[in-house]
Amino acid sequence: MxxxxxxxxxxxxxxxxxxxxxxxxxxxxxxxxxxxxxxxxxxxxxxxxxxxxxxxxxxxxxxxxxxxxxxxxxxxxxxxxxxxxxxxxxxxxxxxxxxxxxxxxxxxxxxxxxxGAGRGHGNIVMFTIGTGIGGAVAQNRQIMRGRATAGQLGHITVDVNGETCACGRRGCVETTSSGTALGRHIARAGLGPDVSIDQLFDRDAAGDIQALGILEAWARPLRAAIDTAVAVLDPDLVLLGGGLGRAAHRALACAPALAPWYQCKVEPAQLxxxxxxxxxxxxxxxxxxxxxxxxxxxxVQFGRARRAVLVNGIPASGKSTVSRGIADRMGWPLLALDTVKNPFLEVLGGGDREFNRTLGRASYQAIWSVVGEAPAGTNVIVDAWFGFQPRQLLEDHLRKAGVQQTAEIWCHAPGEVLAERYRARLGQRPAGHPGAAYIPELIELARRAEPLRRGPLFDVDTTKPIDFGAIAEWLRAVIGASSA
Structure with missing residues (x-):
């Protein structure tokens, strides 16, 4: 590599x-x-x-x-x-x-x-707090550029009568809430340049009103800029990165969001x-x-990375039908958990439920090993109930396989429908799969199962006619490749 x-x-x-x-x-x-x-x-x-x-x-x-x-x-x-x-x-x-x-x-x-912290989110606003303030916006996991330079969030105006910014305007959030601006707030309060942000937090915790005033002066304009970005872009997540990102996130406690319309989770970046x-x-x-x-x-147009369409759903949710339809439309290879697992069950003569689970884990690992051997740029469809293993295991498999973009198809139906489907195919499955005793558990699982929400998500109610044309059009938009 x-x-x-x-x-x-x-x-x-x-x-x-x-x-x-x-x-x-x-x-x-x-x-x-x-x-x-x-x-x-x-x-x-x-x-x-x-x-x-x-x-x-x-x-x-x-x-x-x-x-x-x-x-x-x-x-x-x-x-x-x-x-x-x-x-x-x-x-x-x-x-x-x-x-x-x-x-x-x-x-x-x-x-x-x-x-990092943006994994699993499609629409993100990011402020980087350092010497200045940078910004970036992703929509459907794609960087927004406008004509060329969209995302200059450090130049959101928070005070029309404020200080002149390097961009030529007044009162940009960079002039109030950057690291450079924090130094000015500290100096205006009469404190020395050796006072650090950690010391300000310590003083504030001890009841120092002066420290609280500095933190509020630094954080409130940033909160205003975040609220503005949230109102305009309605993201899943706001990230605060850069050398002072974690400190800025902590300081926002001094300036909580007030407008109920413009609420969004704000988290520190991880990297x-x-x-x-x-x-x-x-x-x-x-x-x-x-x-x-x-x-x-x-x-959506990354050329070297392997990309995976995760067709997700609990047993009997219709994901196999959906997966095959996508493969036929797009011409992409399909790897299904049961396709890998069932030949072993047939040759080995089945086993108990614990053996079935063990074989399922091995088959899951085998799928991602195969994906990792595929040529760079490959698009692959993976059919599995991804909730049967810990989320972190999936992330580890994706990383090792070099999969750097995913799109999820979530297949679902009411528990009673799934029960009938599962009961109808009991005689068609190799020994080792759970039998009729599993049906009450399946119905309960249908009530609480959720999609991964890792990247773009397409919802499919498999009790209705499946519009494969719409799915294919969506995949071309989010994966950025034509069908074979």
Whole structure:
């Protein structure tokens, strides 16, 4: 599997890492950032040379400010302005490798969707809190770009009479709730520059009114910006990343959401400062495959990643019929749990229910082992009741198999219908499958079973005629590939 170099350009630090195809950081280095774009380029080039090896196929760079990722052009920057530097072309000349350039927060959100707090969510808003404030938006696990640079959430206005921002407007949330802004709040309160955010939390816990005032001044504008983004985009999740993401999440307790219309779960990002380099490295590998380099790992048009359609549902829910119909329409290979398991039951002569469960777990592992051996870019349909194993086991299998995008088809019917279906096929199943005694358990399972909600979800009530045309059209939209 080829490797990549992911680079994250920040106002304080330049980070670089050698990244595997599954997003693992193999090596890392860090240098101080600088306002001089030529000096930044020189330091990036030195870091790339240190990581150079035959296995490295491409380089990805996350840049603060506005970036036209499709054209690989930096349009503007804040604390590090690289608009005057032909970054991608010059680094390609230096390194002899293809280079992908995107906004640094877009890169971080790609990583969080693939490996971090964004897994299982389709619509996400992310603020990165550091020297400045970056932003990124994903809809149906695809980075939103608008004409080129959508997602500049740090420039949501929270005070029309506020301080002048680097963008030229006044009162952007970056001027009130970034790390730089926190330093100004501390200074205006008459405290020294050595007072840290952790010390402010400690002072607040001890009843220090001054510390509480600083935290409120820092957090309230951020809450306003989050509420605005939620009102406009209605996401599943708001993530706070960057070096101060966790602190900002904690500080929001001082500024709770008030408007009941604009509520959304807000969580700290999980990957910390690693998100930028991981996302950059993964996007680099996507671009290296000949796909437009602006497309992020979890998006619908990622060329190198294996992609899986998870046809999910409890026994007798109709998922086998749905799976076969999708395979016929799309021309994609179908792997079903029973297809792997039943030949073993037939040859071995069945077994008790515990043996059936053990064989099911082995068959589940076998499916993902087969997927992992498929060529890069393969789309595969997997037919299983994914709730029969822990969620983390599925995530581990997907990671090991190199599956970096999933779409879920949720098949369901009332418990009484499932009971009749299950009873009707009792004589057709190999010995070892649960018998009629399982039916009351099946009815109860139908009442509480839920889809995974891992990525895009299509709901199928299998008591009604199945519209395979609609399913195929949806899959082409979310998986981004035509039928065979």
């Amino acid at each position: 080829p490797l990549s170099i992911g680079i994250d350009i920040g106002g304080t630090n330049l980070r670089a890492a050698r990244i595997s195809g599954t997003g693992e950081i193999l090596d890392r280095i860090s240098e101080k950032s600088a306002p001089d774009p030529e000096l930044v380029l020189s330091r990036i080039a030195d870091m790339v040379r240190r990581f150079e090896s035959p296995e490295v196929a491409a380089i990805g760079i996350g840049v603060p400010g506005r970036v036209d990722a499709r054209l690989r052009t930096v349009l503007s920057g804040g604390y590090v302005n690289l608009a005057s530097v032909s970054l991608a072309e010059r680094l390609e000349d230096i390194a002899g490798k293809p280079v992908v350039v995107d906004n640094d927060c877009n890169m971080a959100l790609v990583a969080e969707m693939a490996l 910390g400062d690693d998100a930028g380099v991981i996302g950059a490295g993964l996007q680099a590998l996507a671009g290296e495959a000949g796909i437009a380099p602006a497309l992020p790992l979890p998006s």
